[in-house]
Amino acid sequence: MTLVYEPGSTPAHRLDPRSKLLVQATFVAAAFVYTTPRGLLALSGLVAGMLAAARTSPLRSLWEFRVVLPVVLAAPILEGLTFGAPWFVLADAIGPALASVRVILVLLVTAAYVRTTPVRESRAVIQRSIPGRPGQFLGMGAAFVFRFLPVLQDDVARIRNAQRVRLGTERRVTERVRLLAVAALAHAFDRADTFALALQARCFAWNPTLPEVRFGPRDLPALALAAALAVAAVVGAT
Amino acid sequence: MSPSHLVDDETTVNVARAALFAALTGAFALVSVTVPVTSIPFTLQVLGVFLAGILLGPVWGGAAMVLYLAAGAVGAPVFQGGSAGIGILLGGAPSFGYLWSFPLAAVVIGYLVHGSTEVRRPSSVSPARLVVAMVVGTIVIYAFGALGFMYVQDVGPEAAVLAGVVPFVPAEILKLLAALGIVRSDVLHAG
Known part of the structure; x- marks a missing residue:
């Protein structure tokens, strides 16, 4: 937890x-x-x-x-x-x-x-207290990190499980870390590109509607x- | 809505990648692997910093690490062992110095690997250059980390190095070797 x-x-x-x-x-x-x-x-x-x-x-x-x-x-x-x-x-x-x-x-x-x-409120605070593009970037970026963290944690857990059941744990540590990271990165880049496409399709803007604080x-x-x-x-x- | 409010296509892709990288670094912070011989467990956070610099370059690699800190500050459980909160970044935890060094280390590694703000294909960079970049990045992280540790825990440099640097050196060497393998395997096309 x-x-x-x-x-x-x-x-x-x-x-x-x-x-x-x-x-x-x-x-x-x-x-x-x-x-x-x-x-x-x-x-x-x-x-x-x-x-x-x-x-x-x-x-x-x-x-x-x-x-x-x-x-x-x-x-x-x-x-x-x-x-x-x-x-x-x-x-x-x-x-x-x-x-x-x-x-x-x-x-x-x-x-x-x-x-x-809640995350939405924290995002609104970042975006309202840091002026201009830096605040907008940090606000939207932090919200995306919240959105994708559980997904990527699942990816990593799935890869580690797959390694374990195939006796991957018998490999050397550097080899294990390398294989885990390569697979996790491939997933993350795929997800980033799909996500970017979805954002473009929805007119991704610098000025979204934020909750009132x-x-x-x-x-x-x-x-x-x-x-x-x-x-x-x-x-x-x- | 005026077109100037829309985020252009290239920036959209970069923002998405930076955010995903920040989240991946957070997911790596929960992965605990044990070093053989010393049996000290380590997490893969720093591998995220190395790869952000190498694969995203100095600008977006640094931006990814800034997002990592921002998300952690407002409560995403991305810091060591799934901790979070602005208190940690304000000096509330011994990891404070390490965390603040991540954006700088990613920028330094990215710049040393790519030689400019342009991102080259990482597998075309010589291994020696990658190793030098990562060693310098590691020095940046641990220098900030030890200073932060001295400040937060009110200890002298010896105790800071003994508790905050020495136990992690073998793990850093392993991560460096793993990162080298990841980049050389050329399965990723981030450019």
Whole structure:
């Protein structure tokens, strides 16, 4: 199970996506300024509130980020280790350990956004906040990536299965990777060309109709929180 | 609708290929293969970066990697192990430096392989040139990656190299060899 949007009607679902992005960005800034035990404790309380507003389970979210966790745990240990006695210097490991806590908090805030924001809204935000062709390119491109990711994941899974049942796993690693990538690329290029043809047939335009995104009264608490975090970050940094 | 709002045919094909490549890199991020001897599992994300530069060229290869980051930022599960979110790109995860280096690495690899912004037939490029391009690309990725790791995890250069570079070197060599085989096998006509 990977981290994806889940439809719902939680307070976080009803927020304007721009408010949620602002909260995330200012949260990261504040977390970098206040990477102290007290600062991180206060921010943890805030994260608990955000996850509750998004009805997102912290444990399940952490499980979805499990590939990142070994590195996060290894960093303080490696920094604390020394060649020769006393082998481990606790004081050296404290900074990286606090940084690891910060990483986990930021990941949880991110999980709350991803779980509560539909792709169409995120696309609209990209396209409305970055002006001109770059914004249009990023918006349409990101939407296409969402559209094709599951298809290509299926392609890759099918190719790997086919390799496995034909004892392809007995081959050398480079050979396995090469065969997998060649087959996956051939599928991807075929799909891209068919897709491009379909887009041309439908008068693919730079200015599609996007969903309306609008700030409402319910965004006020989120915007106030973002402002408070930004002020706290600036005050703490100076 | 005025014709100027329509995307021209060549751009349409390139946008579609860039998006598909970004999605493929995301699909590769979920493929975990184990290196023999060291038994460290690795994902194929970086293979996506190599191939984007080699097959799409510096301009659209770089654009494909920018789309990869944009899609991941707004929630497509394309980053390592199916993670996503803007928090990761803002310094929320140790992979932050590696991810930001992908567009630059694809541009560098594309430029070194093709010599200009024109895309040549990749199988006509000499293997030595491909290897040099990929080695330089790998150095770009790991230099950014290690710096990002130091910043995010608040560790010194030694720990960053031990945790963020050394374990992955054997896997990078395997990916480089695999990419060489893919390009030389000439089954793809991306130009």
